[in-house]
Amino acid sequence: MEIKDLKTLIKLVTETDITEFEMENAEEKILIKRGPSQEIIQVQAPQAPVVAAPAAVAAPAPAAAAPAEAVAEDKTANDKYKTINSPIVGTFYRKPSPDADPFVKEGDVVESGQTVCLVEAMKLFNEIEAEFKCKIIEVLKDDASPVEFGDALFLVEPL
Amino acid sequence: MPTREVRQHLLRLLREAEDGHVSGAALSRTLGMSRAAIWKQVEVLRSRGYRIEAVPSRGYRLVEEPDLLTEELLRSHLEGCGIGERVVCFDQTDSTNIQALRLVEEGAEEGTVLIADSQQAGKGRLGRAWVSPPGVNLYTSVILRPDIPPWQAPQLTFVAAVALVRAIEQVCGLSARVKWPNDVLVDGAKVAGVLSELLADMDRVRAVILGIGLNVNMTREQLPETLRYPATSLALASGRASWSRLRLACALYRQIDELYRVYLDRGFEPVRLAWEASCDLVGRQVQVASGDDLLAGRCAGIDLDGALLLSGGGATKRVLAGDVRPVD
Numbered sequence: 001m002e003i004k005d006l007k008t009l010i011k012l013v014t015e016t017d018i019t020e021f022e023m024e025n026a027e028e029k030i031l032i033k034r035g036p037s038q039e040i041i042q043v044q045a046p047q048a049p050v051v052a053a054p055a056a057v058a059a060p061a062p063a064a065a066a067p068a069e070a071v072a073e074d075k076t077a078n079d080k081y082k083t084i085n086s087p088i089v090g091t092f093y094r095k096p097s098p099d100a101d102p103f104v105k106e107g108d109v110v111e112s113g114q115t116v117c118l119v120e121a122m123k124l125f126n127e128i129e130a131e132f133k134c135k136i137i138e139v140l141k142d143d144a145s146p147v148e149f150g151d152a153l154f155l156v157e158p159l
Numbered sequence: 160m161p162t163r164e165v166r167q168h169l170l171r172l173l174r175e176a177e178d179g180h181v182s183g184a185a186l187s188r189t190l191g192m193s194r195a196a197i198w199k200q201v202e203v204l205r206s207r208g209y210r211i212e213a214v215p216s217r218g219y220r221l222v223e224e225p226d227l228l229t230e231e232l233l234r235s236h237l238e239g240c241g242i243g244e245r246v247v248c249f250d251q252t253d254s255t256n257i258q259a260l261r262l263v264e265e266g267a268e269e270g271t272v273l274i275a276d277s278q279q280a281g282k283g284r285l286g287r288a289w290v291s292p293p294g295v296n297l298y299t300s301v302i303l304r305p306d307i308p309p310w311q312a313p314q315l316t317f318v319a320a321v322a323l324v325r326a327i328e329q330v331c332g333l334s335a336r337v338k339w340p341n342d343v344l345v346d347g348a349k350v351a352g353v354l355s356e357l358l359a360d361m362d363r364v365r366a367v368i369l370g371i372g373l374n375v376n377m378t379r380e381q382l383p384e385t386l387r388y389p390a391t392s393l394a395l396a397s398g399r400a401s402w403s404r405l406r407l408a409c410a411l412y413r414q415i416d417e418l419y420r421v422y423l424d425r426g427f428e429p430v431r432l433a434w435e436a437s438c439d440l441v442g443r444q445v446q447v448a449s450g451d452d453l454l455a456g457r458c459a460g461i462d463l464d465g466a467l468l469l470s471g472g473g474a475t476k477r478v479l480a481g482d483v484r485p486v487d
Contacts, residue, residue, distance in 0.1 A: 087309035087361045089464060091480050097286020121479060122313040122340035122465045123284055124367070126357040144450065146479060149310055150361075 001028060005150070009083075012140050012152050024079035081137060083152035084128060090121035092153060094143040102143075108136045109159065117153060133159045165190060166200050167235040173211070173221035182218035226403050228274050228297075236409040242301055242416040243409075244270035251293070253280040255300035256356055256370040262302065263358060263366040269304040272412060281372060282354055289352065289372045290383045296392070297373040297408055301415060304366050305423065309359035312367050313465040314427045315419075316341045319353045319369045321433045322414035327351075327373075330410050331393050331402055337437045339458075339467050339483050343373075348391035350374050371411070376401045387482075427463060435460045440485055445469070449481030458483070 001009075009021075010032060021032040086092070094102040094117055104116045110130045119126045134156035141153055160168070168190060172181055183194045190197065201211050201219060208225025224232070230246045237243035245268065252258055255273040257280070262271060275298045281289030291298050303315060320341035327335040327345070335351075336344045343351035356368040374382075374392035382390050393402050421429050435441050440458045447454040447469065456471035467478040 085361060087359050088312065088357070089310060089466075089479065100286065120284075122316050123353060124313045124316050124355040124357050126309070126312075126359060 001030060006030070008085075008150065008152050012083075012155070021081070022079075023081060029079075081155050081157055082134070083140070084116060084130065084154040084156060086119050086128070086147045086149065086151045086153055088119055088121050088124075088126055089149050090119040090124075090126070090147060092141045092143070092145055092147045093118040093120060094139065104136050104139075104154075106136050106138060110134060110136065110156075119147060119153075128153065130156070135159055160190075162200065162203075163231065165192070166204060167231065169197065169200055170204070170209075170221070170235050171238075173219060176220070180212075180214060180217040180220045184218075186219070224403075224405070226401075226405050228276060228404060228408065232405055233272075233274070233408065236405070237412060240409075240413050240416045241270045242412040242419065243272050244268070245272070247271065247273045249273070249275040251275065251277050251279065254278050254282050254370075255298055256282060256354065256368055259300040259302055259368040259370070260356060260358075263368065267302050269302060271302040272299060273302075274299040274408060282370070283352065284354065289354070290381075291372070292377070292381055295374075295376040295378075295381065295404075297371065297375055297404055297411070299371050299408065299411070301369040301371070301412070302366055303369065303419065305364060307364050308362060309357065309364055310464055311427070312357045312359065312364050313340075314422070314430065314463075315367050315369060316353050316355050317427075317430050317434045317461070317465055318415060318418050318422055319355070319371055321430060321437060322411060322418050323351050323353070323371065323373065324437045325414045325418075326407060326410040327393065329414070330407050331397055331399075333393065333397055335437070336439050337434055339438065339440070339461070340465055342388075345391060345393065345396040348389040348396070350391055350393060350396065369415070373407065373411070375404050375407060431461055431463075440483060443485050444487040445483050446486045447478050447481040447483050449478055452481075454478060454481070455486065 023030045096103065096118065104110055110116060110133070112132050113129050115127045115129055117128050119128060136154055137157050138155040140155060141147055147153065169186065172186060172189060183197060186197050187194045205211055208227060210222040212220045212222050214220070228248055230248050233243060233246045247262070249258070252275045255275050255278065259273050277293035278291035278298050281291035281298060283289045320337045320343060323343045324335040324337060327333055333345050338344050341353040342349050351371065351373040354370045356370065358365040374390065376394045377392035379395060394400060418430060441460050443458055445456065445458045447467065454469055454476065456469035456476065459468040459470040459475060462468055462477055467483065469476045469478055
C-alpha cells in the first residue's frame with residue numbers, strides 16, 4: 001500500500017467510531033487498532049520492503065488525531081473491506097441534484113457499474129461507479145464537501 | 160457513389176463557386192453524372208430548404224442554405240475536421256449529454272458529436288435546468304477520448320470555453336469573454352455554458368463529454384426570468400434578428416478540433432494562456448462565493464487542474480468551485 005493510501009486509511013478510521021480495522025491483499029496485511037490513549041503505528045512488509053518505507057510512516061501520525069494503531073503484516077487473512085476512491089480533486093455529491101435521494105446509503109448493496117456518487121470539478125461531473133458488487137458500509141464524506149485526489153469516499157464490503 | 164454523397168459533393172461545388180454560377184455541364188463532368196441526374200439532386204436540395212437559382216446558359220447558383228441542424232448539412236461543412244467525424248442529430252431529446260453517455264457505453268469514438276434542436280431535460284449544475292427551446296439555440300455534446308489521467312480532464316472544459324469565444328468572434332464578430340470556470344459572456348451576460356461528464360477509472364480517462372449550450376437566437380421573452388446570472392443570446396447582444404446555427408456549430412467544432420490538437424501536442428499551457436487572455440478578471444480584485452464561504456483576493460489566473468488562483472496576503476489560494484465577481 002502506498003503511504004498516501006495508508007495515511008488516508010488511518011485518517012478515515014480515526015474519523016469514525018471504528019475501533020479495529022483489518023485489510024489484506026496479496027502483498028500485505030494492515031491492521032489498525034484504536035487504543036484509549038497511546039498512538040502506535042507499525043508497518044511491516046517483509047515481502048516487499050520498498051512498500052511502506054518506515055521513515056515515511058511517521059507522516060500519518062499528526063493526521064491521526066485520535067489514537068490509532070496500524071499494523072501491516074505479511075500474513076494471510078481476510079480483507080473484508082475496501083474503499084471507493086475519488087479519481088479527481090473536486091466536490092463530492094451524494095445526490096444527482098440537491099432535492100433528489102442519495103445514490104446510495106449505508107447498508108445498500110450495489111451492483112458492479114452502479115453509480116454511487118458524483119465528484120464535480122469545474123462543472124465536469126464524474127459519476128463514480130462501484131467496480132464490483134459490494135455493500136456500502138460507510139459513507140466517508142459529507143454531501144457537497146471537497147475531496148482530494150485518491151480520497152476514500154465509501155467504505156465497502158465486496159460481495 | 161450513394162446519392163447522399165453526391166448531394167454533399169454537389170453542395171461543396173456550389174459553395175466553392177461562392178456567389179458565382181456553376182454550369183450544369185461542369186457539374187456533370189466533375190460528378191460523372193448526366194445533367195438530368197444533377198437537376199434531380201438540385202430539386203431534392205430545394206425541397207430541403209436550399210435556395211438554388213438556375214440561370215439558362217450560366218448554370219446553378221447557391222443563394223441560401225437552410226439553417227437546419229441535420230447530419231447531412233453538418234457533415235458537408237466538416238470535411239477534414241476530427242470533431243464531427245460522426246454527427247448524431249435529434250429533433251428533440253432529453254439531453255445531449257445523457258445521449259452521449261449512452262453512446263460512450265456503446266463504444267462511440269472520439270470526435271462523435273451530438274446535437275439537438277431542443278432538449279426536454281437540458282442540464283445545468285446542481286440539478287438546475289438549461290432552458291432548451293426548439294429552433295433557436297445550439298445544444299451539443301462532443302465526445303473525446305484522450306489518453307490522460309482523470310485529474311487533467313477538467314482542463315478540457317477550458318478548451319470548450321476558449322473554442323466558444325473564438326467561434327462567436329469568428330461568426331458574429333462579437334467580443335466574447337470567459338467567466339471562470341467555463342461560462343462565456345457577451346457584454347457581461349451569459350451566452351453559453353459548458354457542463355461536462357467524465358468517465359474514468361482511477362488512473363485513466365475513458366471519455367470526456369463536453370456538453371455545450373449556446374444561446375443563439377433566443378428572444379428576450381424566451382430567456383428564463385429566474386436565472387442567477389444575467390443571460391443573453393447572440394442575436395440580442397448584436398441586435399441582429401438571427402445568426403446561422405449551422406455556421407456557429409461548424410465553427411465551434413472546428414475551433415474545438417484545432418485547440419484540442421494543440422492541447423494533445425503541447426499540453427494545457429497554451430489553452431491556459433488563451434483562456435486567461437479571454438478572461439477580464441485576471442489581475443483584478445474579485446469575490447468568490449464558494450459554498451457558505453466568501454473569499455476575496457486578486458484573481459491570479461488558473462492552476463494546472465483549472466482551479467482558480469486567488470492571491471492575497473502573501474499567499475495563493477486555490478478555489479475549486481464558486482461564483483466569481485469583480486469588486487474593484
